[in-house]
Amino acid sequence: MERDKIKGIIEAELFSSGRPITLKEIEMNLEIEREQLQEIILEMQEEYKSESRGIEIVKINDGYTLSSKLEYREFIYPIIDKRVKPNLSRSST
Secondary structure, eight states: OOHHHHHHHHHHHHHHHSSOEEHHHHHHHHTOOHHHHHHHHHHHHHHHHHTTOSEEEEEETTEEEEEEOGGGHHHHHHHHHTSOOOOOOGGGO
8 A cells, every 4th residue: 555545544543533543553454564654653743743734643652643733722722612512400500
């Protein structure tokens, strides 16, 4: 499988999962060697750093996830604060 396609699959998995994904999960799904996978993820991390992208690949414990870059937090928080908040009944307040 070509490298760009592997990167696209990894990106889609990280975006869609909503949780950190381990190298083992990605490795088994793509059926590639761990060394190659680590190399590709490092390459992707560098690509996200060098481009003006709003997201980055972050390592959390033994997994990876997509996250908004901290430098954009002032633009993200106003949007997040406008999300629908649950209505509490009178007995809950």
